[in-house]
Amino acid sequence: MKILLYNPDNGVTRNFMPHLWMFLLQALTPEGHEVVLIDGNAKAMTRPELVEYCRQENIELVGIGSMTRMVARAYLVADALREAGIKVVMGGPHVTECPDEALGRDGGPRHADAVALGEADATWPQIVSDAANGCLREVYTPETDAKGNDVKPSLQPYPYIPWESLDLEQFSLVPQFLKPLMSKFGEGWGKFFVVPIETGRGCPYGCEFCTVTGFFGDSIRFRTNDSVVEELLRLKARAKEERGQVAVFFIDDNLAINKKRLKSLLQDIIAADAQLPWVAQISANLLGDEELVDLIADAGARWIFIGMESIDPANMADVNKTFSKPANYQAVLDGLARRNIYAITSFIFGMDNDTVGVSDRTVDEIETWPPGLPVFGQLTPFPATPLYDRLAKTGRLTRPKHWLDFAPFVMAHDPLKMSIEEARTETLAAWERSYSPERNLAAVEALRDMPIATRISHLVARLFFRGIYFPQMGTRAWLKLIFANRKPIASLTREGLGRWRSARKRRRVESVPAGDTH
Numbered sequence: 161m162k163i164l165l166y167n168p169d170n171g172v173t174r175n176f177m178p179h180l181w182m183f184l185l186q187a188l189t190p191e192g193h194e195v196v197l198i199d200g201n202a203k204a205m206t207r208p209e210l211v212e213y214c215r216q217e218n219i220e221l222v223g224i225g226s227m228t229r230m231v232a233r234a235y236l237v238a239d240a241l242r243e244a245g246i247k248v249v250m251g252g253p254h255v256t257e258c259p260d261e262a263l264g265r266d267g268g269p270r271h272a273d274a275v276a277l278g279e280a281d282a283t284w285p286q287i288v289s290d291a292a293n294g295c296l297r298e299v300y301t302p303e304t305d306a307k308g309n310d311v312k313p314s315l316q317p318y319p320y321i322p323w324e325s326l327d328l329e330q331f332s333l334v335p336q337f338l339k340p341l342m343s344k345f346g347e348g349w350g351k352f353f354v355v356p357i358e359t360g361r362g363c364p365y366g367c368e369f370c371t372v373t374g375f376f377g378d379s380i381r382f383r384t385n386d387s388v389v390e391e392l393l394r395l396k397a398r399a400k401e402e403r404g405q406v407a408v409f410f411i412d413d414n415l416a417i418n419k420k421r422l423k424s425l426l427q428d429i430i431a432a433d434a435q436l437p438w439v440a441q442i443s444a445n446l447l448g449d450e451e452l453v454d455l456i457a458d459a460g461a462r463w464i465f466i467g468m469e470s471i472d473p474a475n476m477a478d479v480n481k482t483f484s485k486p487a488n489y490q491a492v493l494d495g496l497a498r499r500n501i502y503a504i505t506s507f508i509f510g511m512d513n514d515t516v517g518v519s520d521r522t523v524d525e526i527e528t529w530p531p532g533l534p535v536f537g538q539l540t541p542f543p544a545t546p547l548y549d550r551l552a553k554t555g556r557l558t559r560p561k562h563w564l565d566f567a568p569f570v571m572a573h574d575p576l577k578m579s580i581e582e583a584r585t586e587t588l589a590a591w592e593r594s595y596s597p598e599r600n601l602a603a604v605e606a607l608r609d610m611p612i613a614t615r616i617s618h619l620v621a622r623l624f625f626r627g628i629y630f631p632q633m634g635t636r637a638w639l640k641l642i643f644a645n646r647k648p649i650a651s652l653t654r655e656g657l658g659r660w661r662s663a664r665k666r667r668r669v670e671s672v673p674a675g676d677t678h
């Protein structure tokens with residue numbers, strides 16, 4: 161049987177990072193079946209095009225995974241495929257939380273022939289074999305233990321994902337029109353991939369707005385160090401062979417959740433010379449350990465994603481995140497910056513103690529910290545979270561099924577001390593101020609004592625991150641953006657060219673044979 165695993169377009173980024181679930185399920189597919197992957201973010205296809213593709217390729221089963229944010233798009237794709245007679249199975253966090261919606265058991269239309277609830281590592285082979293035998297069931301759930309809890313995959317052993325040979329072309333981050341120019345800059349810059357790797361699953365913290373503790377559980381399962389190191393080594397070898405750039409996103413929700421174990425993993429990565437540039441999510445409370453931060457730096461970290469959420473401790477208490485202390489943010493970021501590591505700092509507006517002016521108050525504070533990449537979202541009640549239940553009980557949900565009429569940056573409940581419209585305006589203002597050409601210039605200047613590579617990568621990252629809020633999909637939009645940011649671009653280009661010329665001159669002088677007196 162031929163199977164397509166499809167990830168819907170998120171309507172924001174065109175190409176960012178492949179989703180791990182697709183590669184994982186591909187690796188877990190029993191022999192005798194062929195699996196193709198399409199990520200709608202990287203390979204834009206209309207629904208008729210996708211249906212036609214499936215017909216031509218004789219696809220018999222399509223697996224679609226989706227976060228809540230993209231589920232309405234996912235349903236449209238599923239509907240089109242099912243109308244064409246192709247079986248659809250859906251999985252991932254949203255359908256796990258709302259299986260009746262996907263199966264049309266809540267009074268709405270049906271979108272999927274089957275749903276896979278929870279982690280599907282163990283159920284996927286059964287789904288494939290049932291589909292091949294024409295006896296697909298409607299619901300697949302993991303086995304349960306004596307207490308009725310899902311038996312979670314131990315991650316030991318971990319499936320073999322053949323990163324060394326997979327076709328990653330659709331995920332290159334370099335925009336098509338920039339490829340020829342970028343390749344001139346130096347080895348491999350015509351191709352740049354970010355690859356997702358997990359080292360563990362689960363989080364005990366249970367923040368009120370988060371689905372992770374409910375979905376993956378509050379006890380953590382880790383892969384062995386060897387299996388992670390082996391995967392990194394294969395990626396590193398590929399990068400070298402293709403003369404490309406590969407970076408890794410450790411997608412664990414909190415890579416440092418067990419500091420002892422992370423230290424040992426990082427020591428093993430360093431000992432095996434398996435370092436690649438990487439990004440990971442780590443909460444601020446775990447980044448005060450100097451030994452750990454030294455290892456993080458030595459093991460190749462470039463960016464750490466920190467869910468800071470708010471600079472107001474009252475808000476942190478409201479969402480059950482008091483372990484993360486706003487008063488410590490500056491020190492944590494300084495510690496990282498001293499090691500040439502910068503942070504993607506994530507904030508949520510529309511929390512219960514937020515009032516008009518929260519954007520300026522937050523950005524004023526951010527601007528006193530080492531430069532980073534701030535991102536701003538809004539408090540969103542995802543189904544099956546404690547937040548959703550609290551808001552539902554108190555009658556505050558204005559759009560209880562907000563995902564079915566998804567509206568970017570429009571809250572689905574009434575914040576307590578501001579309006580939904582004010583929360584949207586605050587969010588827009590924070591993005592605008594944080595990624596304005598003036599701020600980009602100031603951020604690069606603040607890094608003046610850092611190597612030029614750090615400054616270039618910071619500026620490039622800023623131009624990409626701006627696109628999360630202000631989508632910049634086409635060549636025109638990119639050129640406009642480059643023009644608006646011409647000052648830092650020109651100064652870094654001048655400096656880079658100057659250094660390159662003097663390095664070339666030095667090489668020439670050094671290569672003049674001894675005895676030649678010209």
Ligand code: B12
Nearest residue numbers: 170180181223224225227228251252276279280281371537
């Ligand atoms: C990496 C990541 C991202 C990446 C992008 C995704 C990528 N390219 O990988 C980035 C950083 C961009 C991101 C952004 C966002 N993310 Co995110 N992200 C994650 C994270 C940390 C890891 C995802 C992952 O790969 N997990 C590991 C794999 C193995 O798990 P999995 O995807 O769930 O897949 C398993 C099962 O669900 C199932 N499965 C999944 N799909 C399918 C499909 C089929 C057919 C089947 C059978 C089974 C199946 O099988 C898999 C193996 O067991 C998760 C948290 C988490 N730990 O999962 C949050 C998470 C998915 N993100 C979340 C959110 C909310 C967001 C944002 C909306 C945040 C924001 N406010 O901006 C944005 C939206 C981005 C956008 N516009 O699309 C939520 C989603 C909640 C929900 N109900 O939708 C999560 C769960 C985290 C949370 N705090 O609750 N995210």
Ligand code: SF4
Nearest residue numbers: 363365366367370413
């Ligand atoms: S927000 Fe992060 S720390 Fe909090 S429960 Fe979710 S994954 Fe854990």
